Amino acid sequence: KAGVTQTPRYLIKTRGQQVTLSCSPISGHRSVSWYQQTPGQGLQFLFEYFSETQRNKGNFPGRFSGRQFSNSRSEMNVSTLELGDSALYLCASSLVDRLGNEQFFGPGTRLTVL
Amino acid sequence: AQSVTQPDIHITVSEGASLELRCNYSYGATPYLFWYVQSPGQGLQLLLKYFSGDTLVQGIKGFEAEFKRSQSSFNLRKPSVHWSDAAEYFCAVGPFNTDKLIFGTGTRLQVFP
Numbered sequence A: 001k002a003g004v005t006q007t008p009r010y011l012i013k014t015r016g017q018q019v020t021l022s023c024s025p026i027s028g029h030r031s032v033s034w035y036q037q038t039p040g041q042g043l044q045f046l047f048e049y050f051s052e053t054q055r056n057k058g059n060f061p062g063r064f065s066g067r068q069f070s071n072s073r074s075e076m077n078v079s080t081l082e083l084g085d086s087a088l089y090l091c092a093s094s095l096v097d098r099l100g101n102e103q104f105f106g107p108g109t110r111l112t113v114l
Numbered sequence B: 001a002q003s004v005t006q007p008d009i010h011i012t013v014s015e016g017a018s019l020e021l022r023c024n025y026s027y028g029a030t031p032y033l034f035w036y037v038q039s040p041g042q043g044l045q046l047l048l049k050y051f052s053g054d055t056l057v058q059g060i061k062g063f064e065a066e067f068k069r070s071q072s073s074f075n076l077r078k079p080s081v082h083w084s085d086a087a088e089y090f091c092a093v094g095p096f097n098t099d100k101l102i103f104g105t106g107t108r109l110q111v112f113p
Helices: none
Strands: A005-007 A010-013 A019-024 A031-038 A042-050 A053-057 A064-068 A074-078 A087-094 A109-113 B003-005 B010-014 B019-021 B024-026 B032-038 B044-050 B056-058 B064-068 B073-078 B087-094 B107-112
Touching: A005 A087, A010 A019, A019 A087, A019 A109, A031 A074, A042 A064, A042 A074, A074 A087, B003 B087, B010 B019, B019 B107, B024 B073, B032 B064, B032 B073, B044 B056, B044 B064, B044 B073, B073 B087
Parallel strands: A010 A109, B010 B107
Antiparallel strands: A005 A019, A019 A074, A031 A042, A031 A087, A042 A053, A064 A074, A087 A109, B003 B024, B019 B073, B032 B044, B032 B087, B056 B064, B064 B073, B087 B107
């Protein structure tokens, strides 16, 4: 079974631009979450989508948004990029069943904002 | 406030030595606890998880962790470290049935031959 895939793997943007990152979950997984990883702040939860609905949201400004499609694929968008948005963005998917969630992470998208 | 503390930023051990990585959490409800490992340039891989039941949990790659409610701890252990275990290790806590995990700041493990 294929793992979580994220595209692109690397991205370079300039301040003020916007960016869209894509995540394809493991087949059958209905929940997709996004995390931002930086050296200063560590791993921080961005948002979680389940069945095309945002179920949880972290403490990030409105410039960060996401969505989930009917096939469970997800995208996250960052508008008006700032230098501080440079980070590794990790996507994770989970099955969501009565045994509790086990999240499987993708390799991440490395975003550099110049 | 909900939080996870990993007091050791960097640990160095010799290959073959035993390992214990510390994790303390603060969480209002019954915690769902995880240990993840991240190799350079990679995503996170789940080592083990705890929700209920036996407080000693076995994971992959020979790792185990013990949940101690009285100490709010979930320390990761391995009896004999291999050079391939060099990586960054993250402890995380979250509610049951959602993916909103709170991660610790991580412990970087270095292994000397």
